[in-house]
Amino acid sequence: MDNQSPIAGDNTALFNPLFSYLRLFKAIPSADVEVIKRELGYRNVAEGEYLLKEGxxxxNLFFICDGVVRIVTQNEQGRELTHYFLKENQLVTILDSFNRAVPANESILAACPTQVIVLPKRSLLVLYERFPYLKELIEKLTQQTLLYKIQIRNAYLGEDAMTRYQQFLIRQPEIALRVSLQSIASYLGITQQSLSRIRRNS
Known part of the structure; x- marks a missing residue:
């Protein structure tokens, strides 16, 4: 299900959140929007469903319209590790895999019911030729997301489990309310039992 066909007809209104977001950073002519929309897809993703599997x-590049996705790997014991959460108005892919066409070393999956706009790489390359400003804009925003992910993760380094959980509630409260305890525990690097104990004692 990694490939997604463009949507035709009145349903192109589903793509408006992407263009509302992009226009915060650059004016995009309506005529360009209509051309770009024809190359996009849309997906409703159930909790636990993969947008991209490791390997x-x-x-595709995805724009999150509604919901939360997780970027995860598996350790040597086969246990799932959540590295990042991303939410509405963020672009997500595994950038090295996307840019170099190599197998991804991480997976992307929905942490709750999620809706995404799909920007296929093959279509983006054609659009970049026609609208050079779009390439500059998309690359700028994907780099911003990358920096955001790193800054958030660095905030938890060196802290004990209780402090990591408290910082998570402060820094990412909208995610804490929407994803499972299992996902939060995986993100914070603790067991679900430990997280339940921390929640009781906090």
Missing amino acids: TVAT
Whole structure:
């Protein structure tokens, strides 16, 4: 389900959140929007469903309209580790895989019911030729997301489990309310039992 066909007809209104977001950073002519929309897809993703599986090549960039996604890996014991959460108005892919067409070393999956706009790489390359400003804009925003992910993760380094959980509630409260305890525990690097104990004692 990694590939997604463009949506035709009145349903193109589903793509408006992407353009509302992009226009915060650059004016985009309506005529360009209509051309770009024809190359996009849309997906409703159930909790736990993959947008990209580790070991496959990332051929799509996703814009999150509603919901939360997780970027995860598996450790040597086969236990799932959540590295990042991303939410509305963020672009997500596994950038190295997307740029170099190599197998991804991480997976992307929905942490709750999620709606995403799909920007296929093959379509983006064609659009970049026609609208050079779009390439500059998309690359700028993907780099911003990358920096955001790193800054958030660095905030938890060196803290004990209780402090990590308290910082999570402060820094990412909108995510804490929407994803499972299992996902939060995986993100904070603790067991679900430990997280339940911390929640009782906090």
